[in-house]
Amino acid sequence: MAALLAAAGAASAAAPATTSAAPATPKQPDITAQQAQISKILGEVSQQRIEGHIRKLVSFGTRHTMSETESPTRGIGAARRWIKAELERCGAGTPLQVTYDSHVAPVSARITKPTEIVNVVATLPGTQAASKERMYVVSGHYDSRASDVMDATSDAPGANDDASGTAAIMELACVMAKYKFDATLVFMAVAAEEQGLIGARHWAVGAREKNWNVAGMFTNDIIGSSKGDDGKVDNKQVRLFAQSIPATKEMSEAVRQLVATGGENDSLSRQLARHTKEQGERYVKGFKVSVIQRHDRYLRGGDHMPFLEQGYAALRFTEPAEDFSHQHQDLRTENGKVYGDTIDHVDFDYIAKVTRVNGAAMASLALAPAAPQEVKLRTAALTNDSTLVWKANGEPDLAGYRIVWRDTTSANWEGSKWVGNVTEATLDLSKDNVFFGVQAVDKDGNVSVATYPLPLR
Numbered sequence: 001m002a003a004l005l006a007a008a009g010a011a012s013a014a015a016p017a018t019t020s021a022a023p024a025t026p027k028q029p030d031i032t033a034q035q036a037q038i039s040k041i042l043g044e045v046s047q048q049r050i051e052g053h054i055r056k057l058v059s060f061g062t063r064h065t066m067s068e069t070e071s072p073t074r075g076i077g078a079a080r081r082w083i084k085a086e087l088e089r090c091g092a093g094t095p096l097q098v099t100y101d102s103h104v105a106p107v108s109a110r111i112t113k114p115t116e117i118v119n120v121v122a123t124l125p126g127t128q129a130a131s132k133e134r135m136y137v138v139s140g141h142y143d144s145r146a147s148d149v150m151d152a153t154s155d156a157p158g159a160n161d162d163a164s165g166t167a168a169i170m171e172l173a174c175v176m177a178k179y180k181f182d183a184t185l186v187f188m189a190v191a192a193e194e195q196g197l198i199g200a201r202h203w204a205v206g207a208r209e210k211n212w213n214v215a216g217m218f219t220n221d222i223i224g225s226s227k228g229d230d231g232k233v234d235n236k237q238v239r240l241f242a243q244s245i246p247a248t249k250e251m252s253e254a255v256r257q258l259v260a261t262g263g264e265n266d267s268l269s270r271q272l273a274r275h276t277k278e279q280g281e282r283y284v285k286g287f288k289v290s291v292i293q294r295h296d297r298y299l300r301g302g303d304h305m306p307f308l309e310q311g312y313a314a315l316r317f318t319e320p321a322e323d324f325s326h327q328h329q330d331l332r333t334e335n336g337k338v339y340g341d342t343i344d345h346v347d348f349d350y351i352a353k354v355t356r357v358n359g360a361a362m363a364s365l366a367l368a369p370a371a372p373q374e375v376k377l378r379t380a381a382l383t384n385d386s387t388l389v390w391k392a393n394g395e396p397d398l399a400g401y402r403i404v405w406r407d408t409t410s411a412n413w414e415g416s417k418w419v420g421n422v423t424e425a426t427l428d429l430s431k432d433n434v435f436f437g438v439q440a441v442d443k444d445g446n447v448s449v450a451t452y453p454l455p456l457r
Ligand SMILES: [Zn+2]
Pocket: 141, 161, 162, 193, 221, 222
């Protein structure tokens, strides 16, 4: 296979102008089959372990960011020491690296005294030289709050918000550490979400400063209950919030080019959401990934936002209908109504399903090649067909490329054409009427996220 690919590469380099000069297109790998490794991982995700993690997190009483750190049993210090120890225990004998990402946050709107903010970060290094610098991040926040966001002493069990997301990423880290992936996976229990996304921002800003290739990020925040405030149970879907373009005063050049070609629905995050929906629904049968075309719930936010601010693709998972009497509330009963984020309102089976959706997305992304780079549509001549060009990927197990398209009013890809291991292809479809994307495919049938083509003049 390697010799054939090398020959194809040489031939297309000698005659790059047309696909017809390239050798016979190699057969497309089966991209619809379930990968055995992914199915195995999702089968290992344990509802019982997730429940155990949530019970333990709730037992710390409060995990408020400014709560006490010395006690072995109460407060955020005890919580993070337990998370780190648990990840180290389950990752023993695997390459999983567990560290604290710590800094002291100065006084700010929701921080009354300089406070040490500590993320617990478990990294599973990629095993393919060409892919290990590419990383995917999945997070949950382990801090919690009561009614008053500054109240660091009252009980704040945070069973749903966000022990649910923290338990999910811990379970994924423990299960996935036993497997090999081309790209690097980062599992993060983040602090100070409730105090202004401080922990996530510290990591995301650092990643950008170090020029890290964070190819996708998922926050799991409030994934714990399938019952809405109307009492209806909906355990068949999860919401996935995906940003179009950022609400900044000035447009970056990348955003300007998207808008100039009608590509507002083809941002990095929307492409990641399409991939996640496809893979999540492929592996978690009967469960829908409902993409919401917004960065978050109306005027609200989460730990994916600091990643979006740094220009990374980042998404938020949240249950279908939140019950606000069990979120950000002191534990109390008022007029017969019970308030508080307690464990009796959490659905462990539902959390396990959302965890599996995350696992399918993370595993498929880290097994697949990188999304193609420098994808362009030729525009020098006015034509009714479309010629796409792109830079060759560098992975040794690359099989070739697939062009996908959809109607301009459609959310998801509707058509596709396998074009083989080339860097240019012409389709008899007008770029005026559809949106295109180019995906890289490896020989095992793992498919990358699609890349939106920008104009090549
Ligand atoms: Zn939250």
